[in-house]
Amino acid sequence: MKRFNRTQRRLLTAILVILTAGSVMMALRQAPVSNAGYSAWAYIRYGLVDRPLTSLGNMFRDVAGLWSVYQDNVYLNEELASQRSYQTMYQDEKNRNEELQEMLEMKGSLPESLQVSCNVLTRPASAWDQSFTISAGSMQGVRENMLAASSEGVVGLVSHVETATSTVELLTSDTLVNDIAISIPLEDGTTVEGILQSYDARKQAYRVSLFNNEAVITSGQKVSTSGKGGNYPSGIFVGTVTESVVNDDAIISTIYVKPVANISSFSYVTVIGREDSK
Secondary structure: OOOOOHHHHHHHHHHHHHHHHHHHHHHHOOOOHHHHHHHHHHHHHHHHHHHHHHHHHHHHHHHHHHHHHHHHHHHHHHHHHHHHHHHHHHHHHHHHHHHHHHHHHHHHOOOOEEEEEEEEEEOOHHHOOOEEEEOOOHHHOOOOOOEEEOOOOEEEEEEEEOOOOEEEEEOOOOOOOOOEEEEEEOOOOOEEEEEEEEEEOOOOEEEEEEOOOOOOOOOOOEEEEOOOOOOOOOOOEEEEEEEEEOOOOOOOEEEEEEEOOOOOOOOEEEEEEEHHHO
């Protein structure tokens, strides 16, 4: 093996001296001269061991922090979704309470009638404007041809009665069997009577035939049951006049009546009949 010559040995020695001196100088910048050896070692340990470990620890803490933030975001999103659900449930219960309050007020306005309060059990999506089932039947005093009223007024007619349930045919049904006798109060104190015969889906209103074609009926007038014919009393709100069609050569004129506002959405009804129908 070839050995270093004198010049190479001197050059190598000089390089080692320079490196050692550099290390000592770096250590002297960190500590007094009395601690030069310790400071040099501390500097080397810091660069090779402490700093990498500290950086690694900081990295793990950052990852843990990011994971914690992610978990917090997931939790907050779930809470926000729950809050929206709670708000919907609150609004639904509020609407139900208001509906029940209005029904109590209506019930008090018909003291001489037979009234059965009940829930709407089913209302088929495929026949939403045709019929629905209620939670009262013959055991509760319900009879066929009694009226079913929501918190705002008449919505249907009882068509079939079981022991504990009944089927109500909506006034918007295509197959409404029985006509509803109605009356319209006039400003002179008289009333005009007629028959609710069908529902016009195009006009979204009941078609009502009046017995007096000379009476002046205007939009906005209130229509209620007359109590003549049928198993229900008078004075129950049916709807509001939207249009009047007068035929000079006819004995009977036609008007169109807009149904009560909540006919498409209600949870409770009161079945109303005459006291003598029990």
